[in-house]
Amino acid sequence: MAHNLDKIDTQILSILQNDSSRTTKSIAEELGMTTSPVFERIKKLEREGFIKKYVAILDNKKIGLKLTVFVGITLQGHTRSYLEKFVKEINNFPEIVECHRVSGNFDYLLKLVVEDIEAYETFIISKLTLLPYLGNVQSLITLSTGKETNEIDLSRV
Numbered sequence: 001m002a003h004n005l006d007k008i009d010t011q012i013l014s015i016l017q018n019d020s021s022r023t024t025k026s027i028a029e030e031l032g033m034t035t036s037p038v039f040e041r042i043k044k045l046e047r048e049g050f051i052k053k054y055v056a057i058l059d060n061k062k063i064g065l066k067l068t069v070f071v072g073i074t075l076q077g078h079t080r081s082y083l084e085k086f087v088k089e090i091n092n093f094p095e096i097v098e099c100h101r102v103s104g105n106f107d108y109l110l111k112l113v114v115e116d117i118e119a120y121e122t123f124i125i126s127k128l129t130l131l132p133y134l135g136n137v138q139s140l141i142t143l144s145t146g147k148e149t150n151e152i153d154l155s156r157v
Helices: 007-018 024-031 035-047 080-090 117-126
Strands: 067-075 096-101 108-114 134-141
Touching: 007 024, 007 035, 024 035, 067 080, 067 117, 080 096, 080 108, 108 117, 117 134
Parallel strands: none
Antiparallel strands: 067 108, 067 134, 096 108
């Protein structure tokens, strides 16, 4: 197993990926272990950075964010300064939930969640296109989602 994870560690991580609200006791019972060693393993996985944080995954539509848009961004320049400024600026935009530096036709791929197409247009006009070093912007509006998960199949690593 990669990165010094044994079978029990990967089982714990798989369980927590599926439901991070599980108690240590319930995880220990599922693994046929006592609570203390499972608790210690979880704390070690947190300390070593395998577990970054625990979150609740919300239903965007139920909270009124019905539109997901992927935006390909090309910057005017590719100096370290441009890249750092861009990332710093877009971290101030709550509509952007993911930002990835990518290879290919774009410099960055952004994932946004907004209320509707009007909110997206407002975001583009009043925020994104005001960035001075922005080159090209290409939007891909999600029509439907076939798969959406944060879980990593640990049998692959």
